[in-house]
Every structure is written in structure tokens, then in C-alpha cells.
Amino acid sequence: MESILSALTTIGIFIGAIFILVLIHELGHFLAAKWFGMRVERFSIGFPPRLFGFTKGDTDYCISATPLGGYVKISGMIDESMDESFIESEPQHWEYRSKPVWQRMVVITAGVIFNMILAFVIYTGMFFTLGSQEVPSSNVGTLFIPESSLAHEIGFRSGDRLVSVNGNRPETYKGGNLFSMADLTSSSIVFQVERNGQISDIVAPAGFIDRLNTERSFISLENALPSQISAVVPGSVAEKSGIQGGDRIISVDTLDVHWWVHLTTLIKGSEGELTLGVVRGTDTLSIAVTPEPVSKTLGIYPVNPVETFGVVTVEYGLFGAIGAGAINTWDSTNGILSGFRLLFSGDVSLRENLGGPLAIASVTRQATDRSGWVGFWTITAFLSITLAIMNMLPIPVLDGGHFVFLVYEVFAKKEPSVKFRMVMQQFGMVLVIGLMIFVTFNDILRFFGG
Numbered sequence: 461m462e463s464i465l466s467a468l469t470t471i472g473i474f475i476g477a478i479f480i481l482v483l484i485h486e487l488g489h490f491l492a493a494k495w496f497g498m499r500v501e502r503f504s505i506g507f508p509p510r511l512f513g514f515t516k517g518d519t520d521y522c523i524s525a526t527p528l529g530g531y532v533k534i535s536g537m538i539d540e541s542m543d544e545s546f547i548e549s550e551p552q553h554w555e556y557r558s559k560p561v562w563q564r565m566v567v568i569t570a571g572v573i574f575n576m577i578l579a580f581v582i583y584t585g586m587f588f589t590l591g592s593q594e595v596p597s598s599n600v601g602t603l604f605i606p607e608s609s610l611a612h613e614i615g616f617r618s619g620d621r622l623v624s625v626n627g628n629r630p631e632t633y634k635g636g637n638l639f640s641m642a643d644l645t646s647s648s649i650v651f652q653v654e655r656n657g658q659i660s661d662i663v664a665p666a667g668f669i670d671r672l673n674t675e676r677s678f679i680s681l682e683n684a685l686p687s688q689i690s691a692v693v694p695g696s697v698a699e700k701s702g703i704q705g706g707d708r709i710i711s712v713d714t715l716d717v718h719w720w721v722h723l724t725t726l727i728k729g730s731e732g733e734l735t736l737g738v739v740r741g742t743d744t745l746s747i748a749v750t751p752e753p754v755s756k757t758l759g760i761y762p763v764n765p766v767e768t769f770g771v772v773t774v775e776y777g778l779f780g781a782i783g784a785g786a787i788n789t790w791d792s793t794n795g796i797l798s799g800f801r802l803l804f805s806g807d808v809s810l811r812e813n814l815g816g817p818l819a820i821a822s823v824t825r826q827a828t829d830r831s832g833w834v835g836f837w838t839i840t841a842f843l844s845i846t847l848a849i850m851n852m853l854p855i856p857v858l859d860g861g862h863f864v865f866l867v868y869e870v871f872a873k874k875e876p877s878v879k880f881r882m883v884m885q886q887f888g889m890v891l892v893i894g895l896m897i898f899v900t901f902n903d904i905l906r907f908f909g910g
Contacts, residue, residue, distance in 0.1 A: 473828050474821035475527055477840050479505060481575065481847055482530040488574030489532040492567040499535040499554040506530055528896075534567070538881050539857075547878055561869050568862045575848035576789065582841040584785030586834065591775040592784070594632040595681065599770045603683045604719035610671050611679050615662040618722070620653040622679070627652075636681050636771070641795030644672065645802060669802065681765060685720040688763045696759020701749040703760065704740065711737030720762045728756045792845050800849065856881075856888030 482505055493500050499518050504510070506524035513522025524530075533539065536546055536555025551558040556567070605616045623629065625643040627650075643649070649664035672678055691705040692698040709717050712726045713735050727734070730751055738745040751758055765771065776784055820843065827835035852860040861884070869875050876884075 470821050470825040473825050473836065477820075477824050477836070477843060478527060480840060481578075481844050482506075484574050484578045484844070485571040485847065485851070486530045486532050488570035488572070489534075489567060492570035493532065493534050493556070496559055496563045496567065497554060498556050498559065498567070500532055501535055502531070502533040504530050504532075538878065538885060539862075561866055565863065565866050568859050568866065569852075572848040572851050572859055575844045575851075576793075579792065579841040579844040579848075580785050580789045582837050582844070583788040584781050586837060587776045587784040587788075588778060588781035590834065591773045592634055593636060594634050594772050594774055595636055595769045596632055596772070597630055600633065600638075600681065600684050601686075602718070603679060604722045605679070605683065606721070606725065610668075610677075614664055614668060616651070616653065616679070617655065618719075620655050623652040623654055623659065625649065625651055632772075633681070636765075638679055638681065640791060642791060642798060644669065645795050645798035647798075647802065647805075681769060683719065683721055685762055685765060685768065687717050687720050687723040688768075689760045690763045691761045693759035693761075696757075697749055697752060698758040698760045701747055701758075703736070703738065703747060703749065703758070705761075706740065708739040709736055710739055710744075711735075727751050727758060730756065789841075789845070792842055793849070796842075796846055796849055855891060856884040857892055858888065861888055 486503060486505070490500055490503055501518065502520045502522065504513075504520075504522050504524045505527075507526035507529055509525050510520075510522050511525050513520060515521070531539070534556045536551065536557040546555070546557075556564060559567075600622070602619050602621050603616070605612045605618045605620065609616075622638060625639060626646055626648075628643065649668065651662040651664070653660055653662060687709040689698075689703065689705055689707045689709065692703055709723050711717055712723065712730075715726065717723050717726070717737075733748055733750045736747045736749060738747050749758060824836065824839050824843075827839040829835070831838070851858050852863070854860045854864045856862075865876055865881065875881075
């Protein structure tokens with residue numbers, strides 16, 4: 461029952477995000493078409509078959525059964541409906557085909573523009589209402605790098621301190637993230653670390669991004685959290701052994717310990733009694749403790765990362781939030797474009813990095829579970845930019861394909877033939893459907909272990 465409820469929750473969150481994205485995208489096309497006096501025959505959220513709706517004026521507003529997109533059907537336009545019944549008649553003033561090419565360009569790109577505006581509004585709204593949490597980079601010390609991790613495999617070692625990525629040395633880490641999307645989608649990635657007082661370069665090898673996507677973990681602030689105890693659980697083995705809040709663990713048996721992740725890893729992998737080296741005030745103690753046999757825990761809490769790393773909440777006025785929203789929108793766009801460039805160049809695996817509905821639903825659910833509505837709106841803004849970029853790919857059926865036809869018309873002084881456009885629309889439809897089948901099947905293999 462719990463798994464069914466979880467699945468329904470994931471589906472509900474996914475449909476909510478897709479509904480917002482599609483509504484805003486199609487609203488852009490709709491408003492631009494109406495602005496230029498074009499007749500809109502249908503405004504549909506979802507693809508056929510039509511479920512329900514209402515008609516007002518010339519337009520049928522409806523919800524359709526396939527919730528993975530939507531469309532606005534404009535009179536006099538050859539689109540994915542493949543309707544060419546109007547071709548033999550004289551163009552009417554309310555039809556798409558009768559309007560100047562620049563107006564048609566605006567209508568075609570309006571959906572993409574609205575998606576970008578949506579992302580900007582979301583980011584601006586979050587900066588204005590919540591501010592942003594930033595960690596001064598100087599407050600983040602050395603890192604613990606597990607030997608079994610991807611970070612260790614490419615050259616990081618415990619005790620390293622991150623200096624820069626691709627020469628970028630940020631004064632603060634925004635949102636607690638050590639890396640930006642643009643950093644990790646560069647064609648070449650060079651991490652610079654301080655190790656034993658020396659500066660060293662770590663060059664990410666080929667296939668790094670594929671591995672990063674597969675393992676879904678790399679290095680975070682958690683790797684820098686010290687092995688300091690803030691409190692102990694009443695009645696726990698830690699309390700019974702004499703461990704107190706404020707203690708700093710410096711060793712487990714014969715192994716030196718500096719980081720919380722290292723400490724908990726050793727406790728989880730232990731068998732029987734452990735001898736902890738504990739610093740309390742000016743004293744160094746040796747305390748014997750046996751972890752709980754089933755959970756392999758002591759009942760201890762780490763220090764608060766906000767206090768440890770000096771997390772600062774930066775507040776924004778309206779204009780400051782607008783500026784920060786614009787910068788965040790640009791950074792996200794740049795990162796997504798870099799990701800697409802890597803996909804198309806073959807530098808990263810299409811199968812490992814291209815997700816479909818299941819992947820989007822999973823990521824949206826994870827973001828919402830982790831950060832509530834902030835997570836939901838953050839991932840919605842990110843998906844809105846992704847949808848805008850994908851729609852401008854020069855594929856017939858997509859907005860980018862229609863835009864290419866209009867650019868051809870500008871330079872050739874004539875439209876491509878109806879026959880050519882119909883053939884290309886059919887080709888584009890087959891291509892898009894094939895891509896959807898591929899990413900959905902890929903999702904199934906990824907999630908169910910194929």
C-alpha cells in the first residue's frame with residue numbers, strides 16, 4: 461500500500477510540473493497568435509484523444525488524454541495535425557499563412573520565450589522571498605574521499621582542499637553546492653586542489669560525466685564536515701559509554717579520523733568493540749564503545765553544517781532578486797546547452813544521460829522530497845529551460861523546425877512547398893515518437909536494472 465501511495469505521489473508531482481510547463485508554453489503561442497489576429501481553433505493540454513473542455517469564441521479549450529505535452533492549433537498552419545484541407549482555398553486574414561513572416565516567427569518562438577520567462581520568474585521569486593544560502597569558500601576545509609568513490613578513482617585524496625574548477629574560484633558556494641552545472645558540463649574539466657601545501661591539477665577522464673550520472677554522487681559539503689559530536693541520543697550506547705556532546709573523535713582503533721563521513725563509515729563497518737580517541741576540551745580520552753549490533757550506530761549527532769561552515773542567508777530586494785534571477789537563468793541555460801553539446805558531439809553517452817518521463821518524474825519527486833516546494837519550483841524552472849531548448853531543435857514538428865522553414869522563406873522569398881513541409885512534418889513526427897520510445901525504454905532499463 462505504501463509503495464502504491466508513493467508511486468501515485470510521484471505521478472501527481474510529475475503531472476503537476478508538466479501541466480505548468482505545457483500550460484505556459486502553449487499560452488505563449490496562444491497569446492501571440494491572438495495578438496496578431498490569428499484564429500486559434502484549439503488550445504489543448506495533453507495530446508489526443510480529447511477528454512473534456514469547453515468552447516469559447518472560435519477556440520476549443522480542452523484537456524486531452526496524453527499528458528506529455530500540448531498544442532495550439534492555429535488556422536492556416538501546417539502542424540502536427542497534418543491538416544492541409546485549407547490549402548486549396550484563398551488565404552483568410554485570420555489565418556497563420558496570411559500574416560507577415562516576422563509575425564509568424566514571433567508566434568512560433570513565443571512558447572519558448574514564455575518557458576524562459578517562467579524560469580526567470582521562478583528564480584526571481586525564490587530569491588526575493590527566500591534569499592539564497594551561501595557558504596564562504598574559505599570556510600570549507602579539507603575533504604574526506606572514500607577509496608571506493610568516483611572522486612578517489614579520478615585522483616582526489618582525503619585531505620585535499622578544493623581550490624577551483626576550470627580556473628573558477630568562487631568566493632562563495634551558492635546553495636551549498638561545491639560545483640555548478642556549468643562546471644560539470646564543460647568539454648574538459650580540471651579540478652585544482654591544495655594537497656600538503658602544494659597545488660595540484662586533477663583532470664577528469666573521458667567518461668567522467670557518464671559515471672557521475674550513473675553514481676549520482678560526487679563531492680559535497682558533507683565530505684568536509686568534521687568528526688565533531690553535537691549531541692548524543694539519551695539512553696544510547698554513546699551516552700552509556702561516556703561520550704558527550706562537544707566531543708571530537710580523532711581516531712577509531714588505530715585509524716586517524718578527521719571527518720564525519722569517515723567516522724560513520726568506520727562505525728558501520730565495525731565488528732564488536734571500538735576504541736575511540738576523543739578530544740574533550742584540553743583532554744584526550746580513550747573510550748571503548750560497542751555499536752548497536754543491528755543498526756551499527758552509536759546514537760550521536762554531527763555538528764550543524766550551518767554553524768560549521770558559516771552559512772549566510774543573503775536577502776534580496778526586488779531589483780536585486782531580478783538581477784540574481786536573470787543570472788541564475790543564464791547559468792542554468794548555459795549549463796543545459798553545454799550538456800546538449802556534449803550529447804551531440806558524442807563526448808557523453810546518449811543512453812546514460814538522456815532521460816524520459818520516468819527519469820523526469822523521479823528527479824522531480826526527489827527534489828520535492830528533499831526540499832519541499834523550493835525543490836519542486838527549482839526543478840520546474842530547470843525543466844522549463846530544458847523544454848525551451850529542446851523545442852528549438854531544428855526538427856520538423858518542433859518549434860525549431862517551423863522556425864527553420866520561416867528562415868528559409870526570408871532568404872528564398874517563398875515558402876517551402878506544401879508537399880515538402882508535409883513530408884518533413886511526418887518525418888519529424890516519426891523521429892520524435894521514436895525518441896520518446898527510446899528514452900522511455902531507456903528509463904525502464906535504468907530503473908529496473910536492465
